Amino acid sequence: MRIFTKAYWLQLSSPKAFYPIADKSIPWLIAATILLSLVGLYYAFIIAPIDYQQGNSYRIMFIHVPAAWMGMWIYVVMCAYAVIGLVWNTKLSNMMAAALAPTGALFTFLALWTGALWGKPTWGAYWVWDARLTSFLILLFLYFGFMSLRAAIDDPRRASRASALLALVGIVNIPIIYFSVKWWNTLHQGASITLDKAPTMESSMFTAMMLMTLAFFTYTFAVAFMRVRNEILEKEKNSAWVNEIVGSDK
Amino acid sequence: MNLPEFLDMGRHAFYVWGSYGVVALFMLLEVVLLVLKKRSLTQSIARLARLNRG
Secondary structure: OHHHOHHHHHHHOOHHHHHHHHHHHHHHHHHHHHHHHHHHHHHHHHHOOOEOOOEHHHHHHHHHHHHHHHHHHHHHHHHHHHHHHHHHOOHHHHHHHHHHHHHHHHHHHHHHHHHHHHHHHHHOOOOOOOHHHHHHHHHHHHHHHHHHHHHHOOOHHHHHHHHHHHHHHHOOHHHHHHHHHHHOOOOOOOOOOOOOOOOOOOHHHHHHHHHHHHHHHHHHHHHHHHHHHHHHHHHOOOOHHHHHHHHHHO | OOHHHHHHOOOOHHHHHHHHHHHHHHHHHHHHHHHHHHHHHHHHHHHHHHHHHO
16 A cells, blocks of 8 residues: 555655645635534524523634634644654644644634633623633743744744744643643633533534534634645745646636 | 524623624635735746746
């Protein structure tokens, strides 16, 4: 089998080989995102019943929780790519790490934003300095730090290496976010969904949340691939194969 | 549930639509910016290629 050979994977990790893969998968990922969010929104607003304590404001959960999961998950994936780039010096993994950062920052911001708008009617405050909220704000600053460090260093290899180290140091924040609701007495509630227990919510609510999570997941890959595609075009604009692709587009 | 009632979200309209609206807006904006960026990149590459061919 060709896919079990090292040469196959090394070949895939070159920008030239990855470009057509990204190019072909982007429309499918976008179509999946649209479909999953439409069904997800239908569950979130039509099928899921009103909450007896919080009324309709709880429906913010269907985007708040997936956005927060994405913010954390993208950080871990970004770190993994950055480490691969650090160890094997593969161009594409550094590109993927860089391409994921803005989307991770976006979801982190959206989790904070929707959390604030959920906090006001539920807790009476948009913001409190509770351990969960504060560690999540630090996650946003880690993304900003990663992006600005990359942008500040001209030599792309040094930029990748320095930002990879920063990302790696920052990863200690991820378990802190996750366990903050257990370790400290926080206003933020504990997890409703954990790996070792059945979800403590109605099944239609659970379905809505999972559909929105999948939608954000396919969205993340769609925009990350779009960003890598742009990055490849920019870096390889003088190569023959890029000129061929651009020529055939017209 | 009728439409005005649905839009009112039990008087939580500002919070619910403020959340969903901003999430949708930012996600759309990210895609649009990336598409525009790709367009300008391919245009400049094509222009350079034409110049090189003379």
